[in-house]
């Protein structure tokens with residue numbers, strides 16, 4: 001492995017120079033991309049890794065006895081090792097390549113042994129990807145969903161979680177960082193409580209891996225799901241981490257090539273994890289792209305990135321707090337660079353459209369978190385979400401655009 005050089009200081013312009021898309025304009029204005037929690041832009045290193053593989057070393061993986069198949073297999077399995085190191089998984093065999101964060105959670109949900117009356121505990125601030133697979137278990141197998149509430153900032157009360165777990169609880173599944181409120185879940189304490197009752201825990205880390213260090217062994221978490229496209233990698237790839245004994249106990253999700261051991265007319269046996277969960281040709285180029293993204297990201301000074309993003313978030317929150325026509329949702333102390341807000345008398349969709357005319361990309365809607373919207377007493381919010389390549393000055397462009405929107409809409 002050629003380890004990337006560690007950069008000791010953070011230079012946002014040097015980072016931006018590596019993201020070609022940031023040079024473009026929209027509606028004649030410089031692009032201010034504040035929709036990173038929906039999907040992040042890609043650095044040249046990722047674009048080149050994927051294009052380079054297609055140009056120079058590409059074939060299907062695992063089944064080949066020729067040079068290109070072996071080179072591609074090495075690259076693909078190398079990506080698995082990189083992902084394992086990234087979240088401090090005990091071995092590459094605990095890392096399953098999926099097609100998305102959503103797919104990763106569905107693999108766990110479909111594999112649990114659920115009898116009518118068994119319970120799944122989840123929070124009200126989950127992404128639909130960490131809700132609907134459990135609804136499937138409710139509809140199809142008679143599972144009972146138990147919802148743990150949050151306070152107004154998105155913080156889960158450990159006592160409330162503890163009270164919800166009982167002898168029928170099969171799994172606790174929680175967001176490790178909310179895609180709406182940005183709050184980071186204090187997972188270690190919640191996991192200890194669940195394990196005290198013999199209940200395994202899944203964390204949805206789609207947002208968290210981008211905004212902080214994740215160590216699945218220190219967390220002692222049973223399953224961890226995340227996605228490639230929010231961490232500067234490609235779409236079409238996600239990760240499911242599972243403790244070896246948890247993955248071993250999970251039946252396959254899809255059937256096809258690669259996931260089998262022996263196939264006969266009246267009998268089939270399955271491969272060991274992780275391949276058991278990777279039916280068909282896996283996302284090869286996407287895995288190579290994800291490896292490049294993680295190498296790129298971990299090659300930056302991550303402490304400096306965190307400080308930079310915190311400064312941007314604080315500037316945005318301070319500015320929004322100063323506007324008596326804006327409501328901020330989620331002001332927890334431990335929060336990533338995501339700011340959800342409502343503007344008095346204006347629909348978030350109208351706000352987003354007017355911001356777009358000024359080059360500012362934000363998201364508006366329910367953010368795939370309708371139960372959270374109900375909890376907040378709104379139908380939708382606007383959301384600005386920041387990445388390492390955002391300039392602090394872009395906050396001011398955003399706030400100025402918001403003033404214009406307010407004027408136009410009132």
Ligand SMILES: *Cc1c(COP(=O)(O)O)cnc(C)c1O
Pocket residue numbers: 037099100101102103127129130175177178179204205206207226227228230237238
């Ligand atoms: C984006 C996101 C997902 C879904 O991930 P995909 O790879 O887009 O399917 C799930 N949970 C959270 C918290 C997310 O932000």
